Amino acid sequence: MSRKVIIAGNWKMNKTAAEAKALVEELKPLVANLDADVVVCPTFTSLTAAVDAAAGSNVKVGAQNIHWAENGAFTGEISAEMLKEIGVEYVIIGHSERRQYFGETDATVNQRLKAALAAELTVMVCVGELLEEREGGLTEQVLGTQLRGGLADLSQQDMAQVVIAYEPVWAIGTGKTATPEMAEETHAYVRKVLVDLFGSETAETVRIQYGGSMKPGNSAELVGQVNIDGGLIGGASLKADSFAELIKNAVS
Numbered sequence: 001m002s003r004k005v006i007i008a009g010n011w012k013m014n015k016t017a018a019e020a021k022a023l024v025e026e027l028k029p030l031v032a033n034l035d036a037d038v039v040v041c042p043t044f045t046s047l048t049a050a051v052d053a054a055a056g057s058n059v060k061v062g063a064q065n066i067h068w069a070e071n072g073a074f075t076g077e078i079s080a081e082m083l084k085e086i087g088v089e090y091v092i093i094g095h096s097e098r099r100q101y102f103g104e105t106d107a108t109v110n111q112r113l114k115a116a117l118a119a120e121l122t123v124m125v126c127v128g129e130l131l132e133e134r135e136g137g138l139t140e141q142v143l144g145t146q147l148r149g150g151l152a153d154l155s156q157q158d159m160a161q162v163v164i165a166y167e168p169v170w171a172i173g174t175g176k177t178a179t180p181e182m183a184e185e186t187h188a189y190v191r192k193v194l195v196d197l198f199g200s201e202t203a204e205t206v207r208i209q210y211g212g213s214m215k216p217g218n219s220a221e222l223v224g225q226v227n228i229d230g231g232l233i234g235g236a237s238l239k240a241d242s243f244a245e246l247i248k249n250a251v252s
């Protein structure tokens, strides 16, 4: 089964609208002929600038979060429909920083995911274990719980719009990457859970990204693993040349 590589840049709380526009303009020619889904995820206020700059190219734009309600009294929140309207096609849900700092749980991941699917956004759902969980031998248990809770009630059809991002929390922004073997072992486990939930035919089609200090120097080896189908990139996605090089190496 060949799954198309998907590489997304999670810009986090970086890049003003003007900076986002400039970065997308610089990135477009560098990734124009690469056989991968290329996504950039700027902050909310930079989305329109990024969508406009990416128009007609193979760079797609995603948001970093959404609220689960369609509209209503939720001061400070943004709905899936609002993003869809301005040309956003992807959204990251359940990033570890949202779980750690903003009280995100598997239940709220599930609610946001359903809202995103209803608006026909493609979702990158993040899962990953903490260092103490890895060291305590709890990685599979933690991931199983996150996946079963986050993906609760979804159908096989829904999974066509879902990408899983496995991001070991201890590897995010730390410069520590899981070895390709360690990452592959965990990705294989994630796929096993997907088989349990949705059957093997569907599970084989779902793309699983690795995230956590992926760089131009390690993307080829990581994405070369059987169950690693791309990456969710923080730091290395903030410069066009390094991000393009990372993608080029990943698809090589």
Ligand code: PGA
Binding pocket: 010, 167, 171, 172, 173, 174, 175, 211, 212, 213, 214, 232, 233, 234, 235, 236
């Ligand atoms: P990093 O972040 O590439 O800077 O480690 C990845 C992420 O948080 O998605």
